[in-house]
Amino acid sequence: MSEIFTKGMARNIYYGGGFFFLLLLVGLTLDTLRELPQRDHRENITESVARGKAVWEENNCIGCHSLMGEGAYFAPELANVYDRYGNGNEAAFAQFMQSWMAMQPLPTEGRRKMPQFHLSKEQVDDLSAFLIWTSRINDNDWPPNREG
Ligand code: HEC
Structure with missing residues (x-):
């Protein structure tokens, strides 16, 4: 050579x-x-899920949160927020989301604050549908624990 x-x-x-x-x-x-x-599971993308994704984008939720690991690491991962608070019950999760979004920002000292977005009930229901659909994507069980 x-x-x-x-x-x-x-x-x-x-x-x-x-x-x-x-x-x-x-x-x-x-x-x-x-x-x-x-x-x-794209066959499960309903109009509500699509509208929820639009609300998610318009309000830049990803600017603080991550979704399946993508996004900002300021606030909790939300790909499994349905597993955390819904426990398989869609109605219970939708109810949680209505209260959570209405309560912001929490007055607790020393916690990171989430802004108040003034969304309508329908918009929050659409967000719930979007987050439920997201939680069912097969992403090799990411994030690795329930807390995100
Ligand atoms: C400016 C940053 C910021 C933005 C933007 C933001 N959030 Fe949050 N979010 C937070 C913080 C911080 C927490 C944790 C608050 C706490 O635990 O007290 C949180 C918590 C949450 C939780 C509860 C998660 C859990 O596991 O406890 C949900 C649901 C949520 N946000 C949804 C949304 C949605 C939907 C949007 C967009 C419409 C959004 N957030 C935009 C900062 C943000």
Whole structure:
């Protein structure tokens, strides 16, 4: 083998490596597209869930909270907030959400504050539907514990 690293060798590594990782990217992208429908249960996205996602985005909840690990780490993870407070009971969770959103900001000293968003009852119900749907996405049990 030649002791000299030639331009040709560098080019082969560049093109060979580039091609290899391009193939890897395409393969993983196809795998993701194939997996997603089984994991996100998109057939359960009702109009309420879609409206709830819009309320979530318009009010920048993600600016403080994380959802399946994505977002800000100022406030609790919400992908499993339904498991924490709903315990499988959708009506109980919707009720919790109505009180929680109405109570903000809590007067307790020394706790981080969540703002008052002045949302309507329907908007909060839509948020509940969105968070219930999110909690059922198969995200390999993220977050690892119930507290988020
Ligand atoms: C400015 C930051 C901020 C924003 C924006 C924000 N929150 Fe919060 N949220 C908090 C904080 C801080 C807590 C924890 C408060 C506490 O425990 O006293 C919290 C707690 C919660 C909880 C209870 C979670 C738990 O496990 O106890 C829910 C539900 C919630 N927020 C929903 C929302 C929704 C929905 C939005 C968007 C409409 C939103 N938050 C936007 C800061 C924020």
